[in-house]
Amino acid sequence: MPHADSHLTARDLLDFIDASPSPWHAVATCESRLRAAGYQALDEDARWSLQAGGRYFVTRGGSSIIAFVVGSAPLAGRGLTLIGAHTDSPGLRIKPKPADATGGMIRLGVEVYGGPILATFADRDLSLAGRVAIRTGGGIESRLLRFDAPLLRLPNLAIHMNREVNEAGLKFNKQTELPLLLGIAGDDGAERRFRALIATALDVAPDDLLTWELAAYDTQKGTLWGADSEFIADSQLDNLASCHAALSALLATREPEQTCLVAFFDHEEVGSESAAGAGGSFLGDVLARLAGTFGLDDEDRRRMLAGSFFISADMAHGWHPNFPAAYEPCHHALVNTGPVIKSNANQRYSTTAETAARFMALCERAGVPCQQYAHRTDLGCGSTIGPIVAAQLGIPSVDVGSPMWAMHSIRESAGVLDHGYMIAAMSAAFAS
Template sequence: MEISAQSSALAQDLLAFIDASPSPWHAVQTVAERLRGAGFVPLREDERWQLAAGGRYYVVRGGASIIAFVAGSAALSASGFRLVGAHTDSPGLRLKPRALQAGDGLLRLGVEVYGGPILATFADRDLGLAGRVAVRGVDSPVLRLVRFGEPLLRLPNLAIHMNREVNENGLKFNKQTELPLVLGLAGAGKADEGCFRALLAARLAVAPDDILSWELNAYDTQPGAFWGASKEFVADGQLDNLASCHAGLCALLAADSPRTTNVCAFFDHEEVGSESATGAGGSFVADVLRRVAASLGLDDESYRCALARSFVISADMAHAYHPNFPNAYEPAHRVAVNGGPVIKINANQRYSTGADSAARFILFCEKAGVPYQHYAHRTDLGCGSTIGPIVAAGLGVASVDVGSPMWAMHSARESAGVLDHGYMIGALSAAFSD
């Protein structure tokens, strides 16, 4: 398979984007840095907005959700919004508030399972730690990002000599007793109690007593990589769903003086149901769209006309066919890696796609000159969902669910196709230039 230099460059930029974003808060920081570099102006939710036609803006809520938009040249009430939605969070292991456990000569950190990760894939990996920490400020707490990029933690496997049936029964962990991550050797009593807090304080250059709270996740420190005979695949953590965030961001930045008002909305908490102030089930996207409309002079009636003419593309990853496990797939819907964007369909509305919205996305793919595929889940297996149905229901806007095909979804290290990422950027760029 021939991989063009452009496709490889886009995939390399994706890996750099992911490796700079080991937590949802870092992901939003990475997106915001790229937006500012392209001339986007930051807005605050607690201040009045004054937007200009053709202006480029973004706003952050809760540190882990971000919405960026470009005010189009056409009248908003006549053209509507063109919105690409994705999510910044990935399944994994989150530290508990009182995480440190000292005993049996070791220091370990207690974790909660966030979302639905493949727990076995976190074993025997070089794990770092990333997230945000609230530290004492002069008048109020200050939120600081923190990252331990070097291997800091580990979940050592049990030797096969003590787990003889692991290859027959699979690797399983008790979520309470068998997931604490090894941090180091225990010392003497009281020194152990403040060990982790002191570690955080040293990284942030603050006093240990100034640390008030934290939200931290373990992550695989191995950088992303190309693999395959022709380097046609990529492997990294968090491809689900930072690959979609990166594709949407690239498409937004590439749209030069768009006619429609283009929006990228990247939400936290999709992996745990989206029901939060920063999730797709919250008010964030509706609040932003309404404020954009009001700032551009639309009354309520005109705003509702704009919504009726709007379109949402929910971009999440899709299940690629794995030939080692053929019985896991619907026989007529075997999606191929490097076969193009996948239109995801579910009769029970786990995906938001309808015949009308699928057709619109097909036209975007044709305009961009990229292939496309269709996916339906096996009828006798439970189907995952996305932000698509949530945003579509909240706004009352037509929506389609799409994604790039991948293997090992929710693994600590996932795989996808080099060509597919460029294909998705092309399709989303066509949507933003329509």
């Protein structure tokens, strides 16, 4: 049975996720917690003046954030401990001109973002969250938008018209069968009514709406479940659970010798190739400016990188007792049994024997168990930001994650104990 402290930590995770229905909201949630802990905001377009012991954060694109505390030890001598994760999750994104009237109903056209389990979006209480670009007297402004009440739905087709659904599975044509139902079409037009809905929520004129990046999200809040409330259920556990764990570990780190940094990137679910993604220059730019502020020349900057260690934190596949054939024998990552070290010979994960051993030592130091995972050889293996960052910066890297069920479902599950274990292991990394 989980300890009461584990439940408190898990509930804080649920609050973090429920406040973050889009990548832009996730960054805003991180910013709020960092500011409350005394972290100073930096602007990429301003000169930086950093101090030993200083605590800072910087954002890019509104959906990626890097935060760090400058340690007392020289950067060239000790390097950094870095933990990376991602703010985005698979799902449905609203198109720039989404509204149309069909059969008297307003439908919103969507694009599939990443690789969600589409069937899990059916018959859920969905709403909209993201950011909107608006015209103001001073130019263009970006504002966060979130509708708390359910606005949208993807109703299932009755079994009487889809007799094979239980045998063939629930499938949607992405173009014709995924548009989300918003309401009854009136005389004012579907697009005009949709824009008026957004304008009213933001208290602006409809003509001042320029465009948006909006995601459909599940309004059902996260919860604990199980006979002893030992499990977590929520949307976006992949990968906001890793963001929460890394941020919690950073905020708990006091006066470290080594500089400690967390980097949370957008666009991991679609390949990371963007200005705000792990494949962009964001992390490299921050490290270069950090080194430059403290007077490191090119030689010392390379020494700094060589002495650093990167933990790529993304969720792991927990062993599902109903589907044993889906897993590699001898590599069952059990829920509530500790952080998982993920390995792949084809470098879909960045783990090496050396970096795996380093993470094992961190878990031992933290007093938490750890596990090892490899994917079935005859199944395609997903990837993470780990290989991308390791290749760009030449930093030793390990891929880890907490085991979970139903990855990429709109409603995922994980273990209460595992989240606390991961925070403890990350805290040990920052204390090393």
